[in-house]
Amino acid sequence: MSINYQTLSFEYQACREQSAQSGADQAAYPVIVVGAGPVGLATAIDLAQQGVPVVLVDDDCSLSTGSRAICFSKRSLDIFDRLGCGQRMVDKGISWNVGKVFLKDELVYTFNLQPEAGHNRPAFINLQQYYVEGFLLERAQELPNLEIRWKSKVVGVQQSGTPGTHDASVTLTVDTPNGQYALRARYVVAADGSRSPIRNLMGLDSKGVTFKDRFLIADVKMEAEFPTERWFWFDPPFHPNQSVLLHRQPDNVWRIDFQLGWDADPVLEKTPERVIPRVRALLGPDAKFELEWVSVYTFSCLRMDRFRHGNVLFAGDSAHGVSPFGARGANSGVQDAENLAWKLAMVLEGKASDALLDTYASEREFAADENIRNSTRSTDFITPKSPVSRVFRDAVLKLSRHHPFARQLANSGRLSVPAVLRDSPLNTADRDPFEGAMVPGASCVDAPVQVAGQPAWLLQQLGQQFTGVLLCGDQGVDQATRAALDTLRAGPIPLKLVVVTRGDPQAFVSANAQVAHDIEGLAHARYDAKPGTFYLIRPDQHVCARWRQLDAGDVAHALKRALCVEGTA
DSSP states (O other): OOOOTTSOOOOOOOOGGGGSSOGGGSOOEEEEEEOOSHHHHHHHHHHHHTTOOEEEEOSSSSOOOSOOSOEEEHHHHHHHHHHTOHHHHHHHSEEEOEEEEEETTEEEEEEESOOSSOOSSOSEEEOOHHHHHHHHHHHHTTOTTEEEESSOEEEEEEEESOTTSTTOEEEEEEEETTEEEEEEEEEEEEOOOTTOHHHHHTTOOEEEEEEEEEEEEEEEEOOOOOOSSEEEEESOTTSTTSEEEEEEETTTEEEEEEEOOTTSOHHHHTSHHHHHHHHHHHHOTTOOOEEEEEEEEEEEEEEESOSEETTEEEOGGGTEEOOSTTSOHHHHHHHHHHHHHHHHHHHHTTSSOTTHHHHHHHHHHHHHHHHHHHHHHHHHHHSOSSHHHHHHHHHHHHHHTTOHHHHTTOOSOOOOOOOOOTTOTTOOOOSSOOOSSOOTTOBOOOOEEEETTEEEEGGGGSOSSOEEEEEOTTSOOOHHHHHHHHHHHTSSSOOEEEEEESSOGGGGGGGOSEEEEOTTSHHHHHTTOOTTEEEEEOTTSBEEEEESSOOHHHHHHHHHHHTTOTTOO
């Protein structure tokens, strides 16, 4: 029996703090997450999976209504896999790799976001946000150290103690149907959306540009023969001088975005009398369909100056916002969550300096700037603001029919890819020559492997903790390398060890590590491996160091750097 996640409602329950006389007398929770959207849920789940007790509060008692964010990238799916619900999302979602761009009614060009085989997940799935939230919520409810409190609105924020020390904490005033109470935590993650009450309560703001244009979203339920692809029209005959975007979603629901222009009346344009003719112009006069959800939106590209303010850390839309072109909003927020959760866990366990949390801010501020830059360029191309810009855009599109160079300029939304954190202070610079994309700061790519004789994927062996990956071709592990592995295994920071081999896996069992057989050689190729190459991978599956030969001292030093431990500057 399928669940209608849009109609779910969750009961308010009184909590133990409401029966206490003074919230100041209570021990602080390690982390409180505010906001039960995709970013807040992902952060809370990730923390709980790492053994951190966490309280998640939300001012509502339901999941999102309407499709909202629908495009979730391969990187987000990799993260959802780590959180224990990726397969459910892929099973329900509509997978796609191909996009098509049209000028008027003529196909200009086609692109494939994942042209090569050997990846577990597609480039994107389309899945309504209420399903994403529902699957995340059900995973959250499985975790005994994760408590969710509905109808709990944060109306006050007060920080105390010396920032960066153990006595620093945050006290939230929470308003509920039973009145207000104080809720105290060492750290607070504000994932409370673009209007962020916490940001406002702290007197902070976001800065950027609001685009003077309006778009209509129509979720249309229908039987249609459109392929499972992303279609984008510039100046189509059924909606002249504007743009239209078409995506398929599960349950025979299709997302159609119509550009309206700045002068459009947002209230009037949401009425069926205005929406239905626009949809019928696209689908044809005899098309049978139902409107499931309609919204008119404007959008901005903006961000906070800093994502960390004392022991309050901002993530997702509360920290940054982009236009919907390129599916960069929700995907970037989920990547915020994965970046922040492991760092909080390490700091709370005493394995890392509090300064590690500053790198959450610097890394994700860099990623936000990259997303805003790409999103702004997409918006400027899609909605030219001058006659000259319009002439340039149309010329690029016409040239794109026959000339590949022009397709690099055509921009219907540069689709979300993870930022490469090349300048992160957590990286250890290459000492040896390497080629390829797996530079320090890059998120790891997948490859098919076998583990214990069973089909598996490389990314399934990585994440949740620091991992050392030894790629050894078809050669064995020599005595020096084996001794280095033993040293790392016994080190102060738990290091999972994975040996990736092209040879007989049985020959490596004595290495006392997880053994993955690179059956097609793709792992070695994608990681530019030579026998003995060693990668140090962060808990969020980002590369932080790599060498051509394993040395336990080098790895230990790189681990300290990746944890902001003193003496690694």
